[in-house]
Amino acid sequence: MFGLPNEVVVIAGLLVLGLLMIMIVIARMYRKVGPNEALIRYGMGGTEVYSGRGALIFPMVQTSRELSLELMSFDVAPQQNLYTRQGVAVTVEAVAQIKVKNDKESILTSAEQFLTKRPEQREALIRLVMEGHLRGIIGQLTVEQIVKEPEMVGDRMRSTCADDLSKMGLDVVSFTIKEVRDKSDYITNMGRPDVARIKRDAEVAAAEADRDIAIKRAEATRAAAVAKAQADQERVAAETASLAKQAEAERDLDIKRASYLEMTKKAQATADKAYEIETNVMQQQVVTEGVRVQQVERESQVKVQEAEIARRERELIATVLKPAEIERQRIEALANAERQRLMSEAEGRASAIRAQGEAEAEIIFKKGEAEAKAMNVKAEAFQEYNQAALVDKLISSLPEVVRALAEPLSKVDKVTIVSTGNGDAAGAYKLTGDITKIAAQVPALFEALSGMQVSDLLSKVRLIGDKAPKPEKPAAPASKA
Numbered sequence: 001m002f003g004l005p006n007e008v009v010v011i012a013g014l015l016v017l018g019l020l021m022i023m024i025v026i027a028r029m030y031r032k033v034g035p036n037e038a039l040i041r042y043g044m045g046g047t048e049v050y051s052g053r054g055a056l057i058f059p060m061v062q063t064s065r066e067l068s069l070e071l072m073s074f075d076v077a078p079q080q081n082l083y084t085r086q087g088v089a090v091t092v093e094a095v096a097q098i099k100v101k102n103d104k105e106s107i108l109t110s111a112e113q114f115l116t117k118r119p120e121q122r123e124a125l126i127r128l129v130m131e132g133h134l135r136g137i138i139g140q141l142t143v144e145q146i147v148k149e150p151e152m153v154g155d156r157m158r159s160t161c162a163d164d165l166s167k168m169g170l171d172v173v174s175f176t177i178k179e180v181r182d183k184s185d186y187i188t189n190m191g192r193p194d195v196a197r198i199k200r201d202a203e204v205a206a207a208e209a210d211r212d213i214a215i216k217r218a219e220a221t222r223a224a225a226v227a228k229a230q231a232d233q234e235r236v237a238a239e240t241a242s243l244a245k246q247a248e249a250e251r252d253l254d255i256k257r258a259s260y261l262e263m264t265k266k267a268q269a270t271a272d273k274a275y276e277i278e279t280n281v282m283q284q285q286v287v288t289e290g291v292r293v294q295q296v297e298r299e300s301q302v303k304v305q306e307a308e309i310a311r312r313e314r315e316l317i318a319t320v321l322k323p324a325e326i327e328r329q330r331i332e333a334l335a336n337a338e339r340q341r342l343m344s345e346a347e348g349r350a351s352a353i354r355a356q357g358e359a360e361a362e363i364i365f366k367k368g369e370a371e372a373k374a375m376n377v378k379a380e381a382f383q384e385y386n387q388a389a390l391v392d393k394l395i396s397s398l399p400e401v402v403r404a405l406a407e408p409l410s411k412v413d414k415v416t417i418v419s420t421g422n423g424d425a426a427g428a429y430k431l432t433g434d435i436t437k438i439a440a441q442v443p444a445l446f447e448a449l450s451g452m453q454v455s456d457l458l459s460k461v462r463l464i465g466d467k468a469p470k471p472e473k474p475a476a477p478a479s480k481a
Contacts, residue, residue: 029056031064038067038100038107040115049104049111065115067107071173072098074123078131081183082138084146091181092138092146094157096130097173098165110169126170133160143186150177305441308404313448339368 032054033039039050043062048055057064076096081089100110114122137156138146146153157175165172180187342364447453 026056029058030054031057033066036068036070038069038111040065040067040107040111047108049107051102051107065111067100067111067115068119069100069102069107072119072123072126074098074127075178076127076130076134076175078135082135084138084141084143086142088143088182088184088186090138090143090146090187091179092134093178093180094134094154094175095178096126096157096175098126098170099173100169101166101171106166106169106171108169109167113168126165126168129164130157130161130175133157133164136160143180143182143190146177146180147187147190153177309401309441312401312404335368335371338371342368 031039031041033050033052035052037051039055041048041050041055041057041062041064044058045062051069055064074096076094078092082092083089100107114125117125134157137153137160141153154175154177158172161172161175
């Protein structure tokens with residue numbers, strides 16, 4: 001019972017150990033490379049290339065090698081002198097950057113060429129090829145081209161070496177000339193003609209500049225002298241012209257001053273004379289205006305008096321005559337209306353109660369007749385009262401009329417009296433005479449309003465009242481059948 005778990009443990013341990021052994025074997029068989037390397041596996045199954053990844057390598061039937069894909073930079077400097085097209089021996093030092101192409105064919109080709117070689121052996125083989133091509137290119141060019149156009153040399157090197165290096169699975173990234181030397185100082189003397197020419201041109205340019213400066217300075221000096229002479233001439237001419245203008249201006253000023261003085265004196269004399277004439281004319285106008293003002297004032301006073309008289313006349317008519325007439329008409333209308341109303345009522349009830357109606361009608365008729373007589377008496381009284389009242393109102397209103405006529409004179413603040421020397425009708429006497437004339441027109445106004453002569457009215461004063469003739473009474477209206 002207790003031996004069974006031990007066997008399970010042993011079996012489990014063996015299984016785990018077996019798995020670990022298998023994993024170790026697989027790990028040892030697995031090879032991986034980075035993106036800067038290429039893993040070349042060959043043997044059973046053919047040749048395969050892996051870059052940036054890994055692969056299983058089965059022992060005894062497969063093997064693998066690593067090939068670097070990194071950039072190779074080395075100097076290309078042949079030990080022998082290179083001869084140019086001109087026959088000048090030069091030493092050229094350059095730097096080349098070479099790398100294996102990334103495609104599978106180029107990697108396999110490069111593996112065929114360099115897989116078993118060390119890096120320095122590989123660079124030596126590539127340098128020999130590069131130096132041979134450089135020698136051929138230098139022999140086709142002049143020293144001037146090599147020195148002045150190094151980019152052209154690099155381009156030719158890349159294009160010339162491309163085919164040969166491509167056969168090795170390589171690519172020329174760049175080719176740069178570092179230095180070009182020679183033992184005969186050809187390169188050093190090559191720039192001397194240019195230097196001499198440049199120096200000569202500089203000296204000539206400096207001489208020409210000095211000459212131009214001297215010429216310009218002389219021209220400027222001459223122009224300055226000419227300008228100064230012209231300026232002096234113009235200054236003298238301007239001063240002469242200025243003096244002449246000043247003399248002319250002074251002369252014109254004196255002439256104008258004399259002319260203005262003469263015109264001023266004439267104008268002063270004319271103004272004085274005109275002032276005297278205007279003063280006389282104004283005095284005459286003042287006198288004439290005073291007379292006209294008096295005339296206008298008298299006319300205004302007359303108009304005021306006439307307007308006041310008309311107003312008093314309308315007032316008397318409105319306050320005395322009109323109310324009496326209106327009252328009389330109202331009373332008559334009331335009497336007629338009352339009579340008509342009673343007659344209508346009597347006639348309406350006559351058909352119902354004939355006997356009683358006749359008696360009442362008689363009474364009503366008598367009553368109406370009495371009222372009519374009373375109204376006639378009242379009308380006669382009013383007629384007599386109208387005449388007496390009119391006379392009394394007119395006589396009592398005479399002082400008010402005179403006061404109203406003289407009232408405009410009380411509004412005058414100041415009265416200026418201009419005497420013309422016409423005897424008694426001048427001065428203050430004229431003013432009081434006009435007031436007396438205004439008061440004398442009051443009786444005429446009274447006669448115009450009342451239609452009666454004042455003298456007749458005064459002579460009949462005793463007749464107004466009890467002894468005044470009574471108007472005849474109208475006949476009584478006939479009784480209705």
